[in-house]
Amino acid sequence: MRLYLALILLLPLFGGTINLLVGRKLPRRVVEALACGVIWGSFAASVTALAAFRSPVKVEFASWLSDFDFRAPISLFLDPLSLSLILMITFVCGLIHLYSVAYMAEEAGYVRYFALLNLFVFAMLTLVLAENLPLLYLGWEGVGFCSYALIGFWYTEKKNADAGRKAFIVTRIGDTAFGIAIVWLFQLFSTESIVELNGMGFLMPAGVLTALGMLFLVGAMGKSAQVPLMVWLPDAMAGPTPVSALIHAATMVTAGVYLLARMLPLIGTPVVLAAIAATGALTAFFAATCALAQRDLKRLLAYSTISQIGYMILGVGAGAVSAATFHLLTHAFFKALLFLGAGCVITALHHEQDIFKMGGLRKSLPRTFWPLLAGALCLAGIPLTGGFFSKDAVLGTVWEHGGAFYGGLYALGLVTAFLTSVYTFRMMYLVFGGEDSNHPPPHPLPLTGGGEGEGEHAGTTPAPPLPVQGGGRKAVPRLMEYILFPLALLALCGGLLDLPSYLGGGLLDRFMTLKAAHAEGTAAEMLLQGLAGAVSLAGLAVAHWRYGGERRQARLAEAGTPSVLTRFLLHGWYVDDLYRLLFVRPFERLAGFFWQRVDVGIIDAGLDRLAALLGLSGERLGSWTTGRVSVYLLSFAAGLALVLVYMVWLLAG
Amino acid sequence: MIVPLVHVLVLAVILFVLGLACVLVWRTNVIMMLIGIEIMLNAVMLAFVGGAGVWHEASGQVFALMLMALTSAEVSLALALVVYLHRRKNTVNADEFSEMKG
Numbered sequence: 239m240r241l242y243l244a245l246i247l248l249l250p251l252f253g254g255t256i257n258l259l260v261g262r263k264l265p266r267r268v269v270e271a272l273a274c275g276v277i278w279g280s281f282a283a284s285v286t287a288l289a290a291f292r293s294p295v296k297v298e299f300a301s302w303l304s305d306f307d308f309r310a311p312i313s314l315f316l317d318p319l320s321l322s323l324i325l326m327i328t329f330v331c332g333l334i335h336l337y338s339v340a341y342m343a344e345e346a347g348y349v350r351y352f353a354l355l356n357l358f359v360f361a362m363l364t365l366v367l368a369e370n371l372p373l374l375y376l377g378w379e380g381v382g383f384c385s386y387a388l389i390g391f392w393y394t395e396k397k398n399a400d401a402g403r404k405a406f407i408v409t410r411i412g413d414t415a416f417g418i419a420i421v422w423l424f425q426l427f428s429t430e431s432i433v434e435l436n437g438m439g440f441l442m443p444a445g446v447l448t449a450l451g452m453l454f455l456v457g458a459m460g461k462s463a464q465v466p467l468m469v470w471l472p473d474a475m476a477g478p479t480p481v482s483a484l485i486h487a488a489t490m491v492t493a494g495v496y497l498l499a500r501m502l503p504l505i506g507t508p509v510v511l512a513a514i515a516a517t518g519a520l521t522a523f524f525a526a527t528c529a530l531a532q533r534d535l536k537r538l539l540a541y542s543t544i545s546q547i548g549y550m551i552l553g554v555g556a557g558a559v560s561a562a563t564f565h566l567l568t569h570a571f572f573k574a575l576l577f578l579g580a581g582c583v584i585t586a587l588h589h590e591q592d593i594f595k596m597g598g599l600r601k602s603l604p605r606t607f608w609p610l611l612a613g614a615l616c617l618a619g620i621p622l623t624g625g626f627f628s629k630d631a632v633l634g635t636v637w638e639h640g641g642a643f644y645g646g647l648y649a650l651g652l653v654t655a656f657l658t659s660v661y662t663f664r665m666m667y668l669v670f671g672g673e674d675s676n677h678p679p680p681h682p683l684p685l686t687g688g689g690e691g692e693g694e695h696a697g698t699t700p701a702p703p704l705p706v707q708g709g710g711r712k713a714v715p716r717l718m719e720y721i722l723f724p725l726a727l728l729a730l731c732g733g734l735l736d737l738p739s740y741l742g743g744g745l746l747d748r749f750m751t752l753k754a755a756h757a758e759g760t761a762a763e764m765l766l767q768g769l770a771g772a773v774s775l776a777g778l779a780v781a782h783w784r785y786g787g788e789r790r791q792a793r794l795a796e797a798g799t800p801s802v803l804t805r806f807l808l809h810g811w812y813v814d815d816l817y818r819l820l821f822v823r824p825f826e827r828l829a830g831f832f833w834q835r836v837d838v839g840i841i842d843a844g845l846d847r848l849a850a851l852l853g854l855s856g857e858r859l860g861s862w863t864t865g866r867v868s869v870y871l872l873s874f875a876a877g878l879a880l881v882l883v884y885m886v887w888l889l890a891g
Numbered sequence: 892m893i894v895p896l897v898h899v900l901v902l903a904v905i906l907f908v909l910g911l912a913c914v915l916v917w918r919t920n921v922i923m924m925l926i927g928i929e930i931m932l933n934a935v936m937l938a939f940v941g942g943a944g945v946w947h948e949a950s951g952q953v954f955a956l957m958l959m960a961l962t963s964a965e966v967s968l969a970l971a972l973v974v975y976l977h978r979r980k981n982t983v984n985a986d987e988f989s990e991m992k993g
Contacts (some may be wrong), residue, residue: 788976867991868918 239290243314245283246324247363249276254356261349273352276336276655277359281328282380284321292320296433303372308671310430315369319563323492325357326567330488330574331359333721338480340715341585345478351391355484358384362489363638364600364803366496370430372421374497377460378416381490382409389477389485392751401476408470412460416497419453420617444507451510454501457516462494463519471544472528475536479581482536486543487574492566495550504801506557512643515555515636518621519647519654521581522548524811527658530664531807533797534591535580538665542617542808543573545658549632554652556644565628571618572729579610579722582670582714593665594797599673606714607670609722613664616729618659621771624732626879629655630770637766652773659777659783667785668793746856899941906934915964920981925966932962 252277261269294317295544301311335355342348361380368374383406390402424430426446427438439447440786458464463471468819471491475482498505498514525544532538553562586590586603601608616625636648783795800808809815913927936955943951949975973983 649977865992867985867988868915868923871914871918875915 239287239295239316240285240291240299242283243297243316243567245708246280246287246300247314247326247360247367249280249283250356250360250363252276254353255348255359258357261353267346268351269349270339273356274332274339274643277328277332280330280359280363281325283326284322284328287316287323288321291316292301293317296613298369300452307428308424308430308842310370310372311372312429314367314370316367319496319559322400322563322567323496325486326570327359327362327366330570330725331355331362331484333725334480334484334574334578336722337581338478340717341581343715347391351388351478352591354384354387354391355481356488358388358484362493365493369432371423371432372430372744374432374500375417375420378413378493378497381493382413382461385409385474385485385490388481389474391477391481395802397663398476401473402813403472405470405474408467412457412467412494415453418455419450419457422450422453432500436501439504439506444509445724446567447505447574448507448509450591451501451505451507452513454505455510455514458498458551459496459517460494461493461582462551463544464494464548464551465524468521468525468544469810470539472540472810475534479536479577479584482540483574483577483581484579486540487570490542490552491547492570495547495562495566495715496549498554499562501581502554502559503797509871511555511557513555515552515644516648517546518551518553519556520548521545521652522547522552522654523650523657525660526654528807528810529661529799529828530657531804533594533598533808535583535593535665535669536577536591538593538661539573539576539580542576542658542661543569545654546573547619548654549629550650552636552647553632555647556632556635556639557594557782558632561628561631561635565632568616568624568628568729569734571732572613575609575613575722575725575729576617577605578718578725579613582606582718582722583610585718586712586714588712593668594794596669598670599725600670603714606721606846609668609719611666612726612730614662617734618662619620619770619774620659621767621774621779622733624729624735626774627733628772630767633761633770634766652770656773656777656780659774660781660839661782663778666782667790671785671787672790674805701837722783801804896941899944900938903934903941906937906980907931908942910934918985919983921976921985924985925969925973929962929966932958944977 253272256272257264257269264272294315296313296315298311298313300312300497301309302312328831333351338351338355342351345351345623347804351775360379361377361384363843365374365377368377386402386406388402389405390399393399393402403607423435426442427435429435456467471486476486507772522545525541525548529538529541529545532541544563550562550565553559553565583596583599583603583606584601586606587596590596613621616623619626619629633648633651636644783789806812903935907930909929910927910933913930914924915927917923917927936958939951939955939958941951943949943955957970
């Protein structure tokens with residue numbers, strides 16, 4: 239187990255380091271093979287670890303931080319939660335790496351790209367496997383850094399670099415809370431080991447635990463893009479599409495869910511659970527409404543990610559770690575699928591991302607269409623797909639809690655499920671439906687209102703402003719499309735991982751053994767699932783009624799003059815503008831005050847005055863040196879006289 | 892010694908003040924300033940010699956002799972400078988040479 243764990247972590251680190259140091263000297267194929275090979279090697283090690291797994295195991299490799307009582311060794315912890323995550327991460331990341339080979343084929347900076355990609359995976363695996371909080375924090379920050387570097391990968395364009403900075407800064411707000419929690423935990427318990435901490439919760443009063451839980455929640459909000467720190471994720475679309483898939487599906491945004499799931503035994507007081515659940519439900523609803531009006535394909539998917547992560551957080555808040563993990567896994571598959579499929583579409587359309595300018599791709603891109611349809615079915619939660627079971631598992635546990643509060647959250651979740659279905663099929667109808675000929679909207683709108691970084695524009699492959707015509711399709715590399723099939727299969731069959739109890743019970747649930755059997759009877763469970771299925775089908779029906787067939791044209795025609803509500807949703811509830819008003823403006827004012835008044839007005843002006851004073855006095859004093867000998871002699875004599883007078887005075891005294 | 896030390900010192904002071912006044916007042920002529928310096932030096936020598944007479948010490952007289960040698964060297968150098976200055980500006984007025992002004 240020691241060897242497997244070491245391999246899982248060290249292989250991506252090795253690949254990333256080699257590529258960083260000597261990648262430029264290596265042939266392109268070697269760099270790509272190395273980057274992909276280490277991830278698949280890591281996956282193989284994960285599989286062997288799964289085969290060898292008997293019970294949760296803790297392995298200590300070396301001492302890292304050690305001072306007085308403080309111990310933070312490099313020790314890893316493998317339990318069902320982390321094992322299922324590393325399997326998913328290495329597998330999905332392996333596919334994304336392969337996809338990147340084709341996607342970045344024309345990119346000059348491929349060495350930096352692949353090195354960062356490997357480091358990203360390494361940081362995420364460290365985060366998942368870490369046994370103590372400082373090591374987890376190392377991975378946490380590593381993920382943050384790599385995401386910053388990859389979102390701003392095409393940094394020559396200001397908006398891409400801005401998007402990277404925004405992601406970094408916004409997540410940093412959450413990280414600060416998390417950092418405070420880590421330090422505080424050591425002060426309270428004198429240990430940083432997650433396993434030990436989880437068993438020591440009873441030592442502290444509930445108030446302290448609640449405060450700790452809130453700090454962890456804020457940390458998770460930043461990383462997992464939950465309300466109110468969700469603004470960075472839609473802008474994070476500025477990076478290359480595989481990076482979006484990586485951030486959204488396998489790494490980064492799931493870190494917050496993982497952290498909460500990991501620390502739940504410690505922080506799981508009722509207040510914290512309620513706060514977590516409310517955050518998740520609100521985020522899910524908020525993002526789903528925003529996704530309804532988006533025009534940028536990747537931005538739409540980004541909002542859907544925020545919404546789905548909201549479901550996971552809701553699941554954690556309901557105390558159902560296995561349900562949340564289940565949704566995390568299926569989401570990883572279908573979201574990676576959706577993003578990679580979107581990458582194919584965008585490549586085929588010469589980096590066109592406005593879904594209102596697409597259409598008819600059903601016929602011209604069949605190998606992209608079918609897997610993407612599978613992903614959409616999962617995302618919408620159409621019955622019997624993976625997404626249906628996992629989303630229902632989350633909603634089911636929320637329902638089990640009972641009470642007005644959780645009942646309300648359940649209703650919100652159900653509404654969100656409906657919205658999810660609507661926006662998913664709206665996207666499908668707009669992108670793939672209709673005829674292949676082009677229907678430009680009468681008044682081309684800016685894709686987003688925020689003006690912040692969105693979309694992607696390859697630095698080395700500038701998108702030609704071609705009209706998206708039937709004949710203007712660019713061939714999508716076969717490799718990119720083949721990657722979609724295993725993901726589609728996994729997404730569709732992901733439900734088998736954790737079937738509801740009336741269908742034989744859940745594999746994952748038994749594997750996790752973190753949750754007691756369903757308290758509700760089978761009938762209630764079936765009823766809930768039937769309800770969820772009906773809701774998602776209703777969403778599909780609404781989408782069909784709005785966008786199906788001929789009505790698609792009408793919607794396209796309307797797009798030129800969006801209603802107030804559409805604008806509101808398109809701009810993400812104007813949250814960006816609100817934050818600009820609430821935080822950025824005052825900060826700029828304050829910075830302006832310190833710059834203009836304090837720095838320029840007081841410090842600089844003070845120094846200038848002092849310098850002027852010294853210069854003036856120097857001039858005055860300098861005028862004493864007339865250069866005339868007689869003056870010197872006279873002053874010499876005067877000085878002498880003074881000395882004499884003084885001496886006489888001394889003698890007389 | 893017949894003459895009391897006080898008389899010698901008073902004479903030396905008078906000589907010194909005269910030399911100083913000469914230097915301070917006569918600045919239109921560098922040569923006159925040099926003469927003033929010489930007078931002051933003589934006053935100092937007189938004080939030395941007087942002291943040597945009172946305390947029967949040879950070193951005061953030796954010092955006076957040394958001062959004479961020093962003075963002659965100084966005067967030769969100073970006069971050479973005066974000649975040089977006169978050549979440059981065709982004047983011996985000390986105030987004309989104020990290039991070292993700050």
